[in-house]
Amino acid sequence: MAFIGGGKGGYDRAITVFSPDGKLFQVQYAQEAVKRGYTALGIKTDAGVVLAAEMKPSGKLVENGSVEKIFQIDDHIGASASGLIADARVLMDRARIEAQVNRIRYDEPIPVQTLARSIGDIKQIYTQHAGVRPFGARFLIGGVEESGSYLFETDPSGVVVAYKAHAIGGGANDAIEVLEDKYDEKMEMDDIILLALNALDKVIEAELKPTNVEMATIKAETKKFQKLANEDLLKHIKRLTS
Template sequence: MMASRGYDMTPTMYSPDGRIYQVEYAIETVKRGTLAIGVLSKEGVIMAVEEKPRTLQSTDVTQKIFQVDYHIGVAAAGYIPDARVQVDSARFFSQGNRMTYDESVEVATVAKHLADQAHQFTQYGGVRPNGVSMIIAGVDQKGESIYVTDPSGTYVQFAAIAIGAGSDDVNAFLEKNYKDDLSLEDAAALAIAAIKLKAEQKEGVNDIKMAKISSESKIFEKVSEADLQKYSQTASKFVP
């Protein structure tokens, strides 16, 4: 750690071995966050997160899944206040695109915008990188798509992805079980099975929140607890 002193005080300075420590620290913050998962299906997209509410906390409001536009949602892992700021930026950007061009913005365009915003915080002194990664999922003119951004400003497209604590093992699980022809319900079941792989609470769905966007409606919808229970019953077929 002593070798990094000086180089880890600002995101504008490379260490002698070509590292930006502030960005690495932000990525470590993401790895300490609870799981967030995105799964692509032939019928739409699924976003799911693990949330661990306190005993007296209201669970009606999802803290880690956000709606950006009618057809785009975001699931976040890491420092959630940073996610809220980025989501607000994405909402302004999306509505500005609609007003300027009279059409809905593409998912890839929103992902690039958020990645550009994150990258700016790695270039100036007096700021810190955003300690959050986000899954941007939606259905646009080009079809269904899922992107992931990270604190460095990188954005990458995936068919299925997990971010947060234990994501390496969960991604290995998704690689093994994901198929291109999944229905939306099977994608939801796979997301639940993936979260339970690392969750402290293996039974029930009290710690899981989910949203979906179907290819037919192209509308962001939160998944009800009753539907979560139904999807959970079929998640067993993905359990190793």
């Protein structure tokens, strides 16, 4: 293999080359792309899972809902994303295929952990081949099964970690501070929704509105992914601010 010149400028030219201190700079750059993205979060309790994301206000000429930050993967699984949303969309299409293949092959819904690991595997592959770059997207993948509620994070390196509640993106630290302070495993669904809105309210600079928030729930009793309509979001926001 040809020698790549010293200094960061040399070692960041190829994804397959480690720097002398053991870093893959292209992976770190992908992590930085996520940090510059809008905040997304996930919370799970026995009552179910809530996924929420900060949305950039759309212009007058943009169709509402044309840009997604929260994706449905299967009936019982969804994901919130931060970073390069184009990268996220491609990976979510792969995730949906994985979920459908599992139903055809095993005649049962795919386990949340299996799906999260599959997406993590795809991301990891893109850190060790020349001619490609890492995916600049991080996900919080949540779902409900017969055995309970689950929430997993996958980052650009391919690492998969389970959480009770977590936030990603530019305002993640502030949102995590709220989650750590107010999270309770015994929360009911309405309380989880309010906690998610409370965390986003901490990071969104403008007034909290249905136009700058996207949210979905997966309730334990139904095990069905459902996005909240603007009128439902408005009711919960009024509860938060009252």
